[in-house]
Amino acid sequence: xxxxxxxxxxxxxxxxxxxxxxxxxxxxxxxxxxxxxxxxxxxxxxxxxxxxxxxxxxxxxxxxxxxxxxxxxxxxxxxxxxxxxxxxxxxxxxxxxxxxxxxxxxxxxxxxxxxxxxxxxxxxxxxxxxxxxxxxxxxxxxxxxxxxxxxxxxxxxxxxxxxxxxxxxxxxxxxxxxxxxxxxxxxxxxxxxxxxxxxxxxxxxxxxxxxxxxxxxxxxxxxxxxxxxxxxxxxxxxxxxxxxxxxxxxxxxxxxxxxxxxxxxxxxxxxxxxxxxxxxxxxxxxxxxxxxxxxxxxxxxxxxxxxxxxxxxxxxxxxxxxxxxxxxxxxxxxxxxxxxxxxxxxx
Numbered sequence: 302x303x304x305x306x307x308x309x310x311x312x313x314x315x316x317x318x319x320x321x322x323x324x325x326x327x328x329x330x331x332x333x334x335x336x337x338x339x340x341x342x343x344x345x346x347x348x349x350x351x352x353x354x355x356x357x358x359x360x361x362x363x364x365x366x367x368x369x370x371x372x373x374x375x376x377x378x379x380x381x382x383x384x385x386x387x388x389x390x391x392x393x394x395x396x397x398x399x400x401x402x403x404x405x406x407x408x409x410x411x412x413x414x415x416x417x418x419x420x421x422x423x424x425x426x427x428x429x430x431x432x433x434x435x436x437x438x439x440x441x442x443x444x445x446x447x448x449x450x451x452x453x454x455x456x457x458x459x460x461x462x463x464x465x466x467x468x469x470x471x472x473x474x475x476x477x478x479x480x481x482x483x484x485x486x487x488x489x490x491x492x493x494x495x496x497x498x499x500x501x502x503x504x505x506x507x508x509x510x511x512x513x514x515x516x517x518x519x520x521x522x523x524x525x526x527x528x529x530x531x532x533x534x535x536x537x538x539x540x541x542x543x544x545x546x547x548x549x550x551x552x553x554x555x556x557x558x559x560x561x562x563x564x565x566x567x568x569x570x571x572x573x574x575x576x577x578x579x580x581x582x583x584x585x586x587x588x589x590x591x592x593x594x595x596x597x598x599x600x601x602x603x604x605x606x607x608x609x610x611x612x613x614x615x616x617x618x619x620x621x622x623x624x625x626x627x628x629x630x631x632x633x634x635x636x637x638x639x640x641x642x643x644x645x646x647x648x
Contacts, residue, residue, distance in 0.1 A: 309384035323377035349629040372402030380466030385561030395568035423599040453641035455586035459527025459538035483562035515617035546584035547577035
């Protein structure tokens, strides 16, 4: 299919003016681009403490404008931009990257440092026709707290760092779309999640992690959890504490959520995407309260394809970018992270 006739590529083109306006942040251009691509009354779901906002004007007035005021040289850097349709025929564009700038003024009560600062984002846009009807996004606010030295919760088990872009440098997709390869990537990710969902009801071996993941796999978690490398790093720094605390987690497996593929890349979004009960100790230092919570987790995967000598094809997940709205998790158990942070910042 010619890229000019590809409906998924056309949606990426429709989003381009907004991405460009946010890269060279200009308030007038950003407002115009938002109103040009968002439908009136579009649903905007943003990370805690922003929550649901009133369409594109709410996104600008409540979230973007205050961020730009605090970081006056604000720029947005995408390293993943993919597009596709989920199993229900809904059309999505997913973006991952970092907002960057100089932290010149306080933001959300986080004190300014006068130094460079970055904040990861995963932003998903659902289109109908030529307009965005829904946005689901997680901003990694804990990353900003850590830059400012005022993260008030438990330290990350994994590595907190400026998460890298795809190793292959092709995360901003374009050109002719390979539908068969896109679907194969989705099938591989959904197969992996289906096997993971069998544990802990069944032995750990049923997850077959080595079958699904590359030996040099990287799991890029949010600040507050951090990055794990390889199966051992992922299990040690995230999965084992997570499943010990919430073994009944449900959702996000076997095709739940909005999965879509674009070549080697897969995105998934859902608001929320998972539900679970805090019955064990160890994840984020949260006590086993028996409380039910939901979780907003927005993910991207990159699947590597290799032809074997016998002519068969092997696929392995090489990279997984994950953002979880950790502030929303804490809020559900009655912990106001921003209030705790303000006490720490006042020292």
